[in-house]
Amino acid sequence: MRQQSPGKALQRAVNRLFNQDPNPDPFTLRRLRKEAETLHSHDSLTATLMLARIACMEQQPELMVALYKPLLLQYPQQAWIHVEHALNLRKLGFYAAARESTLQAMAEDDTQPGIEQQIIRDDILCGYFQEAGAYLKQAVRASKPIFRAQFHFLESLQSLLIQHQWSDPMVARMQQHAMDLLHAQPLYPTGILRAPAVHISLTTAEHASLETQQTSYTPWLRWRIHLLATREQITRLNEQLQQRYAADAFLPPNPQQQIDLQLAPWQDEAIYNHPYAFYM
Structure with missing residues (x-):
């Protein structure tokens, strides 16, 4: 059986907690942080991404932002780095900033897999329901797959907002x-x-x-x-x-x-x- 690389094993452990545990054990987070710091010498990118996720789970937004700052400067035209940044911002409830990061990812590469659905979700999280509806209609015109329930939800909601003059x-x-x-x-x-x-x-x-x-x-x-x-x-x-x-x-x-x-x-x-x- 092929042994997993330290970077892959760390990613799996961090992502499992990030996606499945609402209140991760601080001792586990400290152990994972030490592993990421050890990994940094030969895979700095993976280590930094994992340290940022750990900072999210420790509810340290300033540290997460500080970790991403050099990555955003180093890879400004890479859509995936803006998508990853948005994921961390979203985890901490910085929904408006996450939406801006997703928009930046779209500006860099609008063919990034799942990017259109993500901006629709970010719009909904932030309250930009009419903009989300416009993106969905654009997807329909382009014959792209959509979630029908989401489409009908936004149509009904837009009617309510227009009726009561909500922008x-x-x-x-x-x-x-x-x-x-x-x-x-x-x-x-x-x-x-x-x-x-x-x-x-x-x-x-x-x-x-x-x-x-x-x-x-x-x-x-x-x-x-x-x-x-x-x-x-x-x-x-x-x-x-x-x-x-x-x-x-x-x-x-x-x-x-x-x-x-x-x-x-x-x-x-x-x-x-x-x-x-x-x-x-």
Whole structure:
């Protein structure tokens, strides 16, 4: 049996934790960091990429950025380095910066596998729903494969946003308020492949009229950003988030009537079985 190289073995171990463990053991992370530092002398690129992922799992955004800075200077025209950078930014909840990094990857090489689907996902994470819909329609015109449920979700959501005069920058402002509040603590979203950090779904509220004996339905967007924190912490943070929304003149009055964006406790549960629900 062929023995795995130290670099490949390290990548597998780090990626397994990155994708599958919401709260990695600090002793394991320290051991992996030592292995990456040892690897650096003969495979500096792999070592740096793994050290950056470890920094993410240790919730050290400044260290992650410092590790990527020389790579971005050394490989500015390599789309893959911007994709990797975006992955790390996304893990820590810097969704707007991750979107910018994905856009940079597209600018360098728009044939990079999966890049169009990733910018759509980044747009959704940031609140650029109308831009995401435009990318999907562009893919349809080019006869590229798309996720039908995602297409119909964005079509329905765009109708809601247009009806209530929501622009993409307004929606993105709500998301940015939430992330700025978290990062100020500092706290970070919690997510892994089987139960990612962000859940966005389009749902309806039922209204029964006693006068007309009729029932009407009002669509609204349910948006949850999950994190490892106590319910008391999350309740307090959501109260502060509501205060930020109310004080922002750029947002419409009572924005939560159409877009219910809140923080929520992370749970290791399966993806919701809902046609218009997306975990990111």
